[in-house]
Amino acid sequence: MRIAFMGTPPFAVPTLAALHAAGHQIVAVYTQPRPAQRGKKVQQSAVHNWAEEHDLPVRTPKSLKSPEAQAEFAALDLDVAVVAAYGLILPQAILSAPREGCLNVHGSILPRWRGAAPVQRAILSGDGETGVTIMQMDAGLDTGAMRLVGRTGVDDKTAGELTDELAAMGAALMVKALSDLHAFLPEAQPDDGVTYAAKIDKSEARLDFLTSAVQVERQVRAFNPMPGAFFELDGERYKLLAAEVVHPTNSIAGATPGVTTDDALTIACNPGAIRATRVQRAGKPAMDAAELLRGRPIPQGTRLA
Structure with missing residues (x-):
């Protein structure tokens, strides 16, 4: 498939790598620059580094709201966009541009823990189980229909350990979803059980x-x-x-x-x-x-x- 990948932190890298290994045509990688640990100098994201190492074209717009950015995205003539912890809000013009829309790797079993920090909130709340949802994105905050769900125990894992596990799970599920989108049709999220994972302060x-x-x-x-x-x-x-x-x-x-x-x-x-x-x-x-x-x-x- 003809794909644009959109992601930033290490969590997103396994999905990008899996799509590349599966032979999909990745025509652009969108990512955010990351601030350095000390000082104000910016550094390349984990996704940016991986993409460059594999000769994939990288774009780092500060926003996707401008007509110019949206026209550039539409000109890619995409089958689908794959999103994993990108960090920018996608306007409707971006969501609608690919023929199959935008699919997101989200680190929880939706509708529980919509939002920025699902792994940490699952641990803090003592959840026994969490997982990954492959979601058809819409304009809401993680409100889109679900295509695939994977599950795992929280057990005594740290956020780092659980994030790594979910990243690998999400990569495998995304490759599976793209293997036959018509076999994994979107299913609306249930109305009950909605919680929000606020950003960690x-x-x-x-x-x-x-x-x-x-x-x-x-x-x-x-x-x-x-x-x-x-x-x-x-x-x-x-x-x-x-x-x-x-x-x-x-x-x-x-x-x-x-x-x-x-x-x-x-x-x-x-x-x-x-x-x-x-x-x-x-x-x-x-x-x-x-x-x-x-x-x-x-x-x-x-x-x-």
Whole structure:
């Protein structure tokens, strides 16, 4: 098929690679430039890098709202556009230009977790299952009809692990959908069960020990690798990369939420407690908690913020 691919972060790369491997004619790759980690210099997105390495033409418009951008897109004479975490709103003129419209790889089982951060919200909410929906895009926010759905358990996966799994699943499902669009006809999303996955605010990554140990452990997984769940001690930020719930429901007698209950970085919550297992100090490599504590003891009774 004659395809334009539209995506930006690493999540989108497996789908682009799968379409390329399947022999589809990718006539243009649309992607957004990404800001560098430090400073204001922009850098190429993961999709941009992959496309260049495979000699695919890349376009990086700041918007698709102008008549010029829409005319350039229409001139591609597309069978379909494939979208995966592109990051720009597609106007109706873009949605309607390809003969088969625009298909999106969305990282949830719609209509649950429409929006920007479905993986993190699924973990934070304690969902037992999530997945990928191949969706026929319309003008709404992830409201389009569904063509294919894949499912997987959330289990104890971090957001990074789950994102990688869903990216691979979405790539396979998109190739399957394009193999015969008439075999996977669009089905309207159900009216019940709609939830919205708001974009993650960095302030959410501060660990809230006034919530339950189960919820704090979900925070740790949901914000690994980015932005990284953290607490502060003596003005220094510590990212908590992994933790285990050691007391899920019962509060420890005499313990105050946010205060360590032993010398092994067990932290009281409300209720329960978690024990840190992997930690990263600011500007330092990640390490096991036991290694951290050998060089920087955190004794029982230490208050963490």
